[in-house]
Amino acid sequence: MQRLKTWSLLIMVVVAVSLIGSAAMAKKETGLAPKAVKSEDCFQCHDEIKQFVKKGKHAKLSCITCHEMLDKHMQDPGKKPVTKMDHATCGKCHKEQYESYVEVNHESKAKVEKSSFKSRSPLFDKLMAPHGFTKEHGEPRSHVFMLVDQFIVDRAFGGRFQLKDWTKISDAKSIEKSAWSVLFDKEPNTSDQKIFIPQTALAANPVCYQCKTADMILDWKYMGDNDPRAKWDRTSKVVDFARAMHHPANCFTCHDPHSAQPRVVRDALIEAVVDRGEGTYPYDKEKSKKITMQKVSFRDFRSIGILNKKDSNLMCAQCHVEYNCNPGHNPATGEAIGMADRRTNLIQWVNVFDYNKAMTEKYQFKDFRHAVTGASLNKLQHPEVETFWMSKHERAGVECKDCHMPKVKKGSKSYTWHGQKSSRYMLKDTCTKCHTGWTAKDAEYQVDAIQNYVKGKLTKAEFWLGQLIDTFAEAKKAGVSEDVLRDVRKMHDQAHIYWEWWTAENSDGFHNPEAARESLTRSIDLSQKGIKMLNDAMAPKKTAAK
Secondary structure (H helix, E strand, O other), rough: OHHHHHHHHHHHHHHHHHHHHHHHHHHHHOOOOOOOOHHHHHOOOOHHHHHHHHOOOOOOOOOHHHEOOOHHHHOOOOOOEEEOOOHHHHHOOOOOHHHHOOOOOOOOOOOOOOOOOOOOOOOOOHHOOOOOHOOOOOOOHHHHHHHHHHHOOOOOOOOOOEEEEEHHOOOHHHHHHHHHHHHEEEEEEEEEEEOOOOOOOOOOOOOHHHHOOOOOOEEEOOOOOOOOOOOOOOOOOOHHHHOOOOOOOOOOHHOOOOOOOOEOHHHHHHOOOOOOOOOOOOOOHHHHOOEEEEEEOOOOOEEEEEOOOHHHHHHHHHOOOOOOOOOOOOOOOOOOOOOOOHHHEEOOOOOOOHHHHHHHHHHOEHHHHHHHOOOOOOOOOHHHHHOOOHHHHHHHOOOHHHHHEEEEEEEEEEEEOOOOOHHHOOOOOOHHHHHOOOOHHHHHHHHHHHHHHHHHHHHHHHHHHHHHHHHHHHHHHHOHHHHHHHHHHHHHHHHHHHHHHHOOOOOOOOOOOHHHHHHHHHHHHHHHHHHHHHHHHHHHHHHHHO
């Protein structure tokens, strides 16, 4: 009996091995099984990549780690290999970083509008009318959700893309694999932008997504210029473009996959730092000399910026900056500026005090005209890095990672936490590491003191801008001369920038409380000056009416 069992087991093993071998052979014959590809074979055509690989930490990795269908590509160079864009590929070696990236930050609430009365900017709709952001302007949450949140925001696609159900909004691991695992398309067979549900807008375009994903990196020419080799450009149909995007904030946005060097891929940032020669720290020339960016171009198509040393301020500046990402107009001539113009993919790389001069004189670009005053205004994005420049923390050598991606320990292992969230929720790993005399409660108290103070000034600036808009409407109705109205529009423009910078900037002034106070009080002064000018112009008319 025992001998029979042994023979039965042996026969089962032989059959299993035979089946496995047959399956492997079948896969090989159908082209499904990847053939071994030596990196040296790839370097025959990709010498520029060889230079990165040989000097980097990934030198021992095979090309098949991140690329599929290489065997077919080797046989026919016209058949492009498939490049893995997901985070899980990197997570095979960098497990802790990956797991922290897909961890849901429950403290950062979902779908919180900045224009609600309990949020940052209760008068936002009035001050920004008729811009598409008035349909929905949400507070940020974890990076893993950044692409999905952009697809479903009411201002982007007219309500076309929606969550399959509300439980999907926190399904981080599914979203990391593909945004489309949790979304559905109301009209999958059409590509034209149109309104699907009330109170939505069609403000999305391909440049918007340069900050949300780098999935387009191999099919997008530098600056999004039109090129026969590029599948996408600034003028592409955004619905088709969006459908091809799957992964939020890819690992290779900040880490070169071949050399593991720190880098940036955001084309407008490379243009600002290298092409325009403004440097990595435009308000600190000496620091710019110490921290440099080298532009590396591939086949006159795309470019990356390699940093000489790790600097998370620059890595984060790929997204956390003010930038143009939509059509606009020339404030001097009124001429429309469309997506074919490079100014629609522009990082200004200046602080709040120099911003309006740059936009009015150097670039001659404004985003929209206010619904009531007709003033040419800019819609600011999220200028965290420009705000941080020259602050006390930046001067002390603090970087974004120190407060938002700190070094943490898991057992005996130390690694950089990749969940990216406010230091408010990680005070023991951030603030108290430098301020050693503080408890976590002490640190929170300090944060609250700064943010509460700045929020007060932000509210006052909003109030007086609202008063300026109301007074302008009254003055126009009273027949105040166009000369006066023109001067007040210029005041409105500058007061608006001094205010909206801090609505768009997501630290409530903490990144640079001194600059926040200066800017917001300048906004209040300008609004009050404009109101006085309008009231003075209306005074004779009111007297005559009596």
